[in-house]
Structures are given as structure tokens and as C-alpha cells.
Amino acid sequence: MSTTTAAAPDRYPVASLSMYDPVHLGIDEYGYSVDTPIVYRQLLMGGEPGSGKSVELNNIVAHGALSTDCSMWLFDGKEVELGMWRDVADVFVGPNITDANKRLRQLQCEMNRRYAELARVNRRKVIATDPVPVILCVIDEVAYYSVTTGTKDQREEFMILLRDVIARGRAAGIIVVAATQRPSADIIPTSLRDLFGYRLAFRCTTDSSSDIILSVGWAKQGYSAKDIAPEDRGIGLLLAEGGTPRRMKSAYLSDSDIYGLVEYARQLRRTGWSA
Numbered sequence: 027m028s029t030t031t032a033a034a035p036d037r038y039p040v041a042s043l044s045m046y047d048p049v050h051l052g053i054d055e056y057g058y059s060v061d062t063p064i065v066y067r068q069l070l071m072g073g074e075p076g077s078g079k080s081v082e083l084n085n086i087v088a089h090g091a092l093s094t095d096c097s098m099w100l101f102d103g104k105e106v107e108l109g110m111w112r113d114v115a116d117v118f119v120g121p122n123i124t125d126a127n128k129r130l131r132q133l134q135c136e137m138n139r140r141y142a143e144l145a146r147v148n149r150r151k152v153i154a155t156d157p158v159p160v161i162l163c164v165i166d167e168v169a170y171y172s173v174t175t176g177t178k179d180q181r182e183e184f185m186i187l188l189r190d191v192i193a194r195g196r197a198a199g200i201i202v203v204a205a206t207q208r209p210s211a212d213i214i215p216t217s218l219r220d221l222f223g224y225r226l227a228f229r230c231t232t233d234s235s236s237d238i239i240l241s242v243g244w245a246k247q248g249y250s251a252k253d254i255a256p257e258d259r260g261i262g263l264l265l266a267e268g269g270t271p272r273r274m275k276s277a278y279l280s281d282s283d284i285y286g287l288v289e290y291a292r293q294l295r296r297t298g299w300s301a
């Protein structure tokens with residue numbers, strides 16, 4: 027055994043993350059880390075303005091940006107919330123429904139292509155060793171595209187395409203993370219909500235809007251995002267695949283954290299990781 031100690035290298039190997047790794051969302055009320063695999067799932071977030079949705083979206087997008095097996099498709103009806111990640115997004119859609127629908131049609135085609143390939147090789151789902159990236163499709167604010175902008179036909183087309191991608195995307199390696207500050211039945215009908223395996227309710231103004239995110243009945247059982255105090259920004263109830271809602275606080279990335287991450291992700295995505 028050698029008695030000499032090797033000089034510490036001045037550069038350390040840093041591996042990228044993978045979309046198949048759990049994503050760090052925050053900590054729960056007992057101080058445990060909330061790390062959730064989101065591949066093969068869809069995640070819906072809702073809550074009143076300023077309740078913490080964009081902060082949590084940033085955590086998920088940060089994971090995607092640092093994952094070299096992730097293709098990021100960002101839809102930002104407000105343009106500035108996800109805009110900081112624009113340089114490392116593969117697709118960035120601002121407040122333009124024509125563009126949004128065009129991109130969703132492309133996503134649908136890619137999904138169909140992947141299913142055709144899976145069927146050809148007699149497989150059920152995309153896995154980590156497949157030569158296709160996981161597609162992380164993040165939409166902030168769904169209602170902008172589904173009820174506010176464009177013509178009725180465009181809004182309807184948006185919802186039809188989105189519903190299809192949410193319903194069929196999982197096994198094809200397409201994750202949809204959607205946020206809305208308007209948790210109402212016209213924006214998130216039950217049939218759409220139920221397609222999301224994960225739901226995260228930040229502070230809501232009524233029990234019924236909390237139930238629209240989580241699902242009917244939880245408020246009566248004592249799990250209502252209405253009970254989150256207005257000053258408790260970033261606190262939400264996370265319902266994961268049929269469990270019980272878990273109260274948690276999302277992790278927080280400051281703007282300067284995000285600038286640093288974007289720069290790092292840009293290098294990582296250009297070169298792959300290297301020592």
C-alpha cells in the first residue's frame with residue numbers, strides 16, 4: 027500500500043443528472059427530502075398567483091437542464107418565468123398559441139413515432155438505455171393557451187393535443203408538467219386532472235379549487251391547500267399516485283442560482299460530462 031497521498035486534482039469529474047433519477051422538489055414538514063422520480067409520470071401544479079408554482083417549476087427544469095438525457099420543451103405563457111432557461115431549452119414557446127399548437131403537433135408525431143418503434147421491437151416503454159431522450163414538456167400557464175388567447179378553434183386544438191400527449195406520453199418518455207393559477211373545473215376538468223399521477227396544490231382560495239388539483243374529497247378529509255397561510259409561499263400539498271397528500275415546501279433557486287445553472291447546463295449539454 028502506498029504511503030504517499032496523491033495530490034488533489036484541481037478538477038473533479040462531475041456527472042450530469044438523468045431524467046430517470048428522482049427530482050428534488052423540496053422538504054416535507056418532518057424535514058425529509060422530497061425526491062420524486064417523474065419519468066413515466068405527469069405532474070399538475072395549481073395555486074393562486076404568487077403561491078410558489080414557478081419556483082417549483084424551476085427546480086424541475088433545473089433537473090432537466092442538468093440531465094443530458096433530457097430534451098426540454100418549455101411553454102411559457104408569461105414568457106419571463108421559464109425564459110431564463112431559454113438558452114438550454116430545445117424548444118421554447120412564448121405566449122403564441124399558433125406556435126404552441128405547432129409544437130404540440132410535433133410532440134404528438136414524436137410520441138407516435140416512438141410507439142411505432144416500441145411496437146416494432148415488442149416493447150412497452152422507453153427505458154434509460156434507449157437512444158432517445160426523455161422529453162420534459164413544461165407548461166406555465168396552461169390557462170393562457172386553453173382559455174385566454176387565440177381563437178376558439180386554436181384553444182380547442184391546444185386542449186385536444188395536450189390531453190393526448192398527457193394521456194399517452196408517459197411510456198414514450200414524454201413527461202408533462204403543467205401549472206395553473208386558475209384551478210377551476212373549466213380549466214382542469216376532472217378527466218384531464220385524473221391523467222396526472224402527481225398533483226401539487228399550492229395555496230388555493232377555496233376548498234373546491236384545492237380539490238380540483240388534488241381530487242374531490244381531500245379537503246373534507248383535512249387536506250386542503252386553502253389552509254396554507256398566504257405568507258407561506260412555496261408550501262404545498264403533494265399527492266403522489268394514490269397516496270395521502272404530503273405537506274412540503276419547495277426548494278428555492280434564486281435568479282443568480284439559475285444563471286449559474288444555465289451556464290453550467292450549457293457546457294454540459296454541449297460537451298457531455300467530462301473530467
Ligand SMILES: Nc1ncnc2c1ncn2[C@@H]1O[C@H](COP(=O)(O)OP(=O)(O)OP(=O)(O)O)[C@@H](O)[C@H]1O
Nearest residue numbers: 074075076077078079080081207259260276277278
Ligand atoms: N419555496 C420557496 N421558498 C422561498 N420563497 C418562495 C418559495 N416559493 C415561492 N417563494 C416566494 O414567492 C414568490 C412567488 O412565487 P412564484 O413566482 O413561484 O409564484 P407563482 O405561483 O408562480 O405565481 P404566479 O401564478 O403569479 O406566476 C417568489 O418570487 C418567492 O419570493
